[in-house]
Amino acid sequence: MNSDIKEVLYTREDIKNIAEKIGSQLTKDYAGKNPLVICVLKGAFLFMADVVREIKTYAEIDFMDVSSYGDGTESTGEIKIIKDLDVPVEGRNILIVEDIIDTGRTLNCLVALFEHRKVASVKICTLLDKPDRREKTVKPDYVGFKVPNEFVVGYGLDYQGFYRNLPYVGILKPEIYKNN
Ligand SMILES: O=P(O)(O)OC[C@H]1O[C@H](OP(=O)(O)OP(=O)(O)O)[C@H](O)[C@@H]1O
Ligand code: HPA
Numbered sequence: 001m002n003s004d005i006k007e008v009l010y011t012r013e014d015i016k017n018i019a020e021k022i023g024s025q026l027t028k029d030y031a032g033k034n035p036l037v038i039c040v041l042k043g044a045f046l047f048m049a050d051v052v053r054e055i056k057t058y059a060e061i062d063f064m065d066v067s068s069y070g071d072g073t074e075s076t077g078e079i080k081i082i083k084d085l086d087v088p089v090e091g092r093n094i095l096i097v098e099d100i101i102d103t104g105r106t107l108n109c110l111v112a113l114f115e116h117r118k119v120a121s122v123k124i125c126t127l128l129d130k131p132d133r134r135e136k137t138v139k140p141d142y143v144g145f146k147v148p149n150e151f152v153v154g155y156g157l158d159y160q161g162f163y164r165n166l167p168y169v170g171i172l173k174p175e176i177y178k179n180n
Contacts, residue, residue: 001163005154005170010145012167015127015155016050018144022125023054025142026095031057035093038085040110041065042164043099046156047127047144051097059095062086068106079109090118099156100128100147101138108136128152128169145169151177 010018037059039048052061065083094114101107107124114122125142132149147169153159154166159177 001166004163004173004176005166006173008168008170009147009152010155010169012155015047015144015169018127019047019050020054022142022144023051023056026051026054026125027056030055030059030093030095033093035059035095036085036087036089037061037095037097039063040096040098040106041083043156043158044097044127046164047099048097051125060087064110066106066110079106088117089114091120094119094122096122096124098124098126100130100152101126101140102130102133104134104136104138107138107140111138127155128157 037048037052037055039045039061041063042065048061052059062085063083064081064085066079066081068079096107096110096114098107101124111122111124123141124138126140127144128147129140129143129145130147130149150171151159151174152169153163153172154169156164157169158164159172163172
């Protein structure tokens with residue numbers, strides 16, 4: 001699996017450090033606000049686990065499974081809600097935790113959905129931001145790292161279901177996905 005990686009961008013240590021930094025900011029920003037912290041499955045599961053353990057104030061957590069249509073390296077439009085939240089969100093302060101913002105379609109749709117559900121506030125925390133690929137407006141509030149316009153995997157991010165268990169973020173060798 002490691003041999004499919006062209007370059008390691010962020011190690012587990014880098015990610016641990018940035019999660020601590022973001023977590024301490026979130027602790028300040030959300031003190032007294034009882035946020036609902038939402039993990040967007042599946043990609044955000046590891047980063048979510050890191051970040052919530054660094055939030056030192058009351059916070060509820062929930063999970064949503066959304067997927068862009070299609071299953072290659074290109075996302076193809078609208079999102080599909082596979083699993084919705086367990087709790088109502090009207091009037092809540094929502095923090096969405098994501099692994100990556102790429103074209104922005106997923107988060108653009110999700111933010112619109114939460115606004116439609118009349119939340120008090122909605123903010124975005126993402127491990128990775130790939131701004132060069134943006135098609136839809138998304139303004140992340142907490143960003144771990146900006147990544148170049150390359151297909152990255154690991155630490156939750158997949159290619160066709162694999163590589164999520166890599167303990168780092170790396171660039172996938174193009175020959176891996178170009179052969180498919
Ligand atoms: O900004 P975008 O172009 O919309 O891309 C970002 C989204 O794509 C990935 O999810 P995916 O739909 O592949 O599902 P997964 O999290 O289960 O891997 C990623 O986890 C983000 O949710
Ligand atoms: O670079 C990426 N890697 C994995 N999944 C993704 N979903 C959007 N962009 C990416």
